[in-house]
Every structure is written in C-alpha cells, then in structure tokens.
Amino acid sequence: MTSPTFAAIAFSGSLRNGSSNTALVRLAQRIAPPELTIEIIDWVDQLPWMNPDLETDPPEIVLRWWAALRGADALIIGMPEYNATPTALAKNAIDWATRPPSDRAIAGTAVAFLSAAGRSGGKNSQESVTLLLGFMGATVVEEPQVRLSLIGDRIDADGNTDDPLIIDAVAAKLRALVDALTLRAATPGA
Numbered sequence: 001m002t003s004p005t006f007a008a009i010a011f012s013g014s015l016r017n018g019s020s021n022t023a024l025v026r027l028a029q030r031i032a033p034p035e036l037t038i039e040i041i042d043w044v045d046q047l048p049w050m051n052p053d054l055e056t057d058p059p060e061i062v063l064r065w066w067a068a069l070r071g072a073d074a075l076i077i078g079m080p081e082y083n084a085t086p087t088a089l090a091k092n093a094i095d096w097a098t099r100p101p102s103d104r105a106i107a108g109t110a111v112a113f114l115s116a117a118g119r120s121g122g123k124n125s126q127e128s129v130t131l132l133l134g135f136m137g138a139t140v141v142e143e144p145q146v147r148l149s150l151i152g153d154r155i156d157a158d159g160n161t162d163d164p165l166i167i168d169a170v171a172a173k174l175r176a177l178v179d180a181l182t183l184r185a186a187t188p189g190a
Helices: 020-031 060-070 088-097 123-135 164-186
Strands: 006-012 036-040 074-078 110-117 147-149
Touching: 006 020, 006 164, 020 036, 020 074, 020 110, 020 164, 036 164, 060 088, 074 088, 074 164, 088 123, 110 123, 110 164, 147 164
Parallel strands: 006 036, 006 074, 074 110, 110 147
Antiparallel strands: none
C-alpha cells in the first residue's frame, strides 16, 4: 500500500532580505518527507490590503490566493514576530485566506508554523494566529512547536544550515503535519 501524497503551500510573513523565516520555509521545502510536496508562494506581498469592499469583485491576485489555498492540503507559514504580533504581511494573507465568509478558502486546511524571532521565538504571533485560524475552520498542527530564537547566524537566506537543532525542529514539524494529514485522510467524513 502506498502512502498518500499531500500538497502544501508555504509563504513567509517577512519581506526582509535574508529573513530567517523565509529561510525556514526554504529549508522545509528541501527536507520535506516524500509524502509532502511544498510549493513556496512568493507573491503574497502583492495581495491588496484586505478590504471587504473588494470581495464582490476580487482582484485576480486574490482569486489566485484562494485557488492556491483550496488546492492545497496544508499551509506552512514562516511566521515572524514584530512587537509581539504577526507581521502585517502575514496577517493580511491570513485575513484574505478567511474570506469570503460564505466559503472561507482556509476552511479545512491544516496549518503549520515555522518561526524564527527574537527571544520569544515567535510565540506571541503563533498563539494569536492559532486562535484566529481555529475560529475560521482551519486545523493548526501545534506540536511540536518550531519557535527558534536568534538563529540568523545559523541559517543562510536560502535555508542552508548544518545546525541539527534547526533541521530536526523543521523535520519534526513536517512529520507531524504529514501525520495529521494522513489521519484526516483515513477518517471518514473528515
């Protein structure tokens, strides 16, 4: 019996050149288990600011975002933290993912966070977005947590690292994501 294959999309909530969060997303794509393909969405910064007035006739980029979400089993977010909150970029992409209210693009999607931040490791941004996504019908794979503090000198912008702590943390999160998706696929009515 072959294992199911799952598709994930991923984005980084950082615009910064050399972002550790972008690096974690790139590392995840490279070390993903064979049952998981990861497509990096590098255009979420082109989404307009979320505005309900745009929902009746959404811009093409919004339709593209909704289609990417609906075509994926999972969403992986490189989630930075600025001033103890998610970045505006991440929050905007997530806000659009929760639209339209009658058919939320994020509903039923498994979500995993990879965070590199200051001393908190992204704890505050992950917790606030986890709460929001739960209300919107997404399933956040919370454990194991990837909340890495001050790793900028241990991973390069392309996600290359020889630090086993970073590699093992991301690999464990991806394994948990695949396990959650496998369980959901095996559960009737899920």
